[in-house]
Amino acid sequence: MRNECCEFLLHQVAFYNDEIRPCCSFTIDKRKLFYNNFSGDIQGIKDYLKAREKYIKSFKENGTAPCLNGCTIFEKTLDTDTSFKINNLIISHRTYCSCNCIYCEPSTGDTKKRKEIINKKKHYQIKPILKYLYEENIIEENCRFLICGGECSEYPREELGWLIYFAMITNCNMLILSSGINYSKEIETALEYKKTVLKISVDSGTKKTFEKIKRVKKYNEVWKNIKKYIQISQKSNSVDTYVELKYIIIPGINDTMEEVDAFIKKCRKVKCKYVRIDVEHFWVEENKNNIEKQKTVKKIINYFFDKLYADKEIKIDIEGVYKDWLWAFVQDKYTNHQMG
Ligand code: SF4
Ligand code: SF4
Numbered sequence: 570m571r572n573e574c575c576e577f578l579l580h581q582v583a584f585y586n587d588e589i590r591p592c593c594s595f596t597i598d599k600r601k602l603f604y605n606n607f608s609g610d611i612q613g614i615k616d617y618l619k620a621r622e623k624y625i626k627s628f629k630e631n632g633t634a635p636c637l638n639g640c641t642i643f644e645k646t647l648d649t650d651t652s653f654k655i656n657n658l659i660i661s662h663r664t665y666c667s668c669n670c671i672y673c674e675p676s677t678g679d680t681k682k683r684k685e686i687i688n689k690k691k692h693y694q695i696k697p698i699l700k701y702l703y704e705e706n707i708i709e710e711n712c713r714f715l716i717c718g719g720e721c722s723e724y725p726r727e728e729l730g731w732l733i734y735f736a737m738i739t740n741c742n743m744l745i746l747s748s749g750i751n752y753s754k755e756i757e758t759a760l761e762y763k764k765t766v767l768k769i770s771v772d773s774g775t776k777k778t779f780e781k782i783k784r785v786k787k788y789n790e791v792w793k794n795i796k797k798y799i800q801i802s803q804k805s806n807s808v809d810t811y812v813e814l815k816y817i818i819i820p821g822i823n824d825t826m827e828e829v830d831a832f833i834k835k836c837r838k839v840k841c842k843y844v845r846i847d848v849e850h851f852w853v854e855e856n857k858n859n860i861e862k863q864k865t866v867k868k869i870i871n872y873f874f875d876k877l878y879a880d881k882e883i884k885i886d887i888e889g890v891y892k893d894w895l896w897a898f899v900q901d902k903y904t905n906h907q908m909g
Contacts, residue, residue: 573633576644578625580709582617582702583659585718586692589617593659594640609662609693611701622653641853641893654709655702658741659717660732663692666719668748669784670770672819672849687719695728699735714741721745722753729755737762742809744768748783749791749798760798763807767798768845770815774831778823796839803840813843813886816873820852820862824869833876836883845886846873848895857894867898874899 577592589604603624604617628634629648637643664687666673673687702708714736721729733755736743742764745756749769759765769791773779776788799812816832818824836844848866856862877885887899 572629572648573637574625574646574648575634575637575640576646577642577657578621578634578636579646579648580653580655581657581659582655584662584695584698586662586664586686589614591621592642594636594642607693608691609695609698611697614698614701618653641850641857653707655707655712656709657713657715658699658702658708659715660695661715661718662695663724664719665723666748667723667785668720668750668787670748670772671782671784671822672817672851696731696735699732703735703739708739708741710740712739712741713744714739715744715746717746720748720750722747722751722756726755729753730758733759733762742766746770749794750785750787752794752797756798757801760802760810760812761805762810763805764809765802765805766809766811766813767802768813768815769795769798770817771795771832771835772815772817772819773823774828774833774835778828781822782819792835792839795841799839799841811843812841813845814841815845815847817847817849818866818869819849820866824866826869826872829869829872829876833883841883843884843886844873844877846870853893853895863895866895870896870899871902874902 575592577594581591583590583592584607587605587607589607591603603620604613607613607617625634625648666687714732716729716732716736721732724732733743735741736759743759743762743766745759745765745767747753747756747767747769749771756767760767771779771791772782779788779791780786795812795814802810802812814832814836816823816829833844848870852866874885877883887896
């Protein structure tokens with residue numbers, strides 16, 4: 570019998586500064602599943618893979634994955650009996666970041682905790698770990714290779730260059746998250762590759778809102794860097810290489826039509842072709858049963874879709890529409906999606 574499961578649990582591995590996990594879900598965090606206090610040793614990965622297998626086995630016979638319960642980000646799938654391969658690798662083993670977003674995971678609700686983590690926590694060497702996974706032949710062809718936290722343009726240049734090289738030679742699809750504050754030659758190299766998406770969250774259209782959310786005075790620099798990255802990506806001449814600008818809706822801060830209009834205007838100016846909308850995850854978690862509060866957020870999501878769904882130049886990335894209560898109404902309204 571095949572049980573309902575989560576794609577991340579089955580095929581994703583995420584390396585955080587002190588943990589290995591299948592995902593970034595807060596549900597997982599709360600339950601302290603899998604491998605904590607990871608310090609980069611190979612034995613740690615072996616232990617994690619064993620713990621993962623044991624966890625999956627425990628519900629395989631009769632039931633669904635316990636962590637699915639209450640999770641807001643799962644990707645539903647059926648469990649399989651095929652041998653384990655990673656199709657999603659998350660590299661987030663460092664915490665350096667000069668940005669100061671109000672929604673940064675460790676900061677939300679606890680600024681003190683964030684200060685203890687960002688820029689201070691120890692990191693470990695990621696290269697031996699990736700070499701190990703490669704030699705064990707558990708990285709799937711076309712695996713998504715996500716380079717994210719803290720801020721990858723602040724990784725040592727040699728390491729970021731190596732990670733990009735590793736993704737290329739293992740034929741991975743690269744996804745790079747950056748604040749856009751610093752221009753990176755290594756990211757530029759990645760954008761010359763045929764399978765790279767660079768995602769930058771600007772979450773605003775005006776300088777005032779940008780500074781309120783990012784808490785750094787780098788609005789002009791960020792848009793200048795975005796423009797340069799977009800120009801490079803377009804030279805790659807590949808549909809799989811592009812820069813995506815993200816707008817995380819933070820209720821009460823950037824959920825106005827004026828801000829959305831200003832953001833879209835900036836996107837057109839830099840010739841951005843892909844936009845992704847999201848809603849701040851802690852807000853989603855806290856308000857999943859609050860119909861009234863959801864209404865305001867749905868209004869702004871709807872506004873975004875009305876503006877961009879039929880746009881000839883900017884495509885709206887609808888990832889998340891199928892699985893999330895917050896997006897289901899958009900799915901009803903727009904039946905033909907632009908992006909798969
Ligand atoms: S169900 Fe949620 S907590 Fe469990 S692996 Fe999937 S995303 Fe993570
Ligand atoms: S750019 Fe990312 S890591 Fe840096 S503060 Fe913002 S959310 Fe946190």
